Amino acid sequence: MAFLVVLESMAPAERVAFILHDVFRYSFAEVADIVGRTPAAYRQLAYSARLRIRAAQPTATSTARHAGIVKDFKHAWQAMDIDALIGLLAPDATLVADGGGVAGAALRPIDGAERIVRALLNLAGRLSNLTILERTVNGQPGLVVQQDGVIVTVAAFDVEGDQIKRIWGVRNPDKLRPWTAAPERAAGR
Structure with missing residues (x-):
């Protein structure tokens, strides 16, 4: 549930970059071809999405x-x-x-x-x-x-x-x- 909340907080382009690259393992070149942006742009979007996910992870409570x-x-x-x-x-x-x-x-x-x-x-x-x-x-x-x-x-x-x-x-x-x-x-x- 918390992961879905973080995904919803992302910009649509960040979400696409993260899901296609980090989850489904498409290359940045393939993602760029699909959505019409440069691979470098999607590499940066995926990076910012990963930072957002790391920042949202709560401190572990036993x-x-x-x-x-x-x-x-x-x-x-x-x-x-x-x-x-x-x-x-x-x-x-x-x-x-x-x-x-x-x-x-x-x-x-x-x-x-x-x-x-x-x-x-x-x-x-x-x-x-x-x-x-x-x-x-x-x-x-x-x-x-x-x-x-x-x-x-x-x-x-x-x-x-x-x-x-x-x-x-x-x-x-x-x-x-x-x-x-x-x-x-x-x-x-």
Whole structure:
């Protein structure tokens, strides 16, 4: 997911140079023939794309530390502890929610720790009988939110250092089917 975000941040020509050369192993001459620029121009674009990817790579956070931060986030959210939540989020954190037009979710990414906390507390205030479970999501510690025993949200976290940098929340019922189809499997995720 993070790689796709970096690709989207590239200029189209950078993306073409990187994908065709570094991923599919076309020579710069072949790329230049395809798109009508010089090989030198595409060599420079591929170089700048590689720099962008390297710069975007987060500092590694151990799985145990990642799990601890997600656990602290869960407890702070359940307690509606605004200060603790803000402290766990990087000041420039981003929350992206996917409701698929079916479930309530922010239509645009929410940027900034304070805005994210307001949105999360608003969600918790609108929904009753919530249970927040720690689960493995996309191979990393994450959270599963249930309402009256039904999974309504699955959240993945990007942790950098000691703070949460990004939260991806899936609320779209169609995308939650793998989680809800086999409750016994969902407990082990």
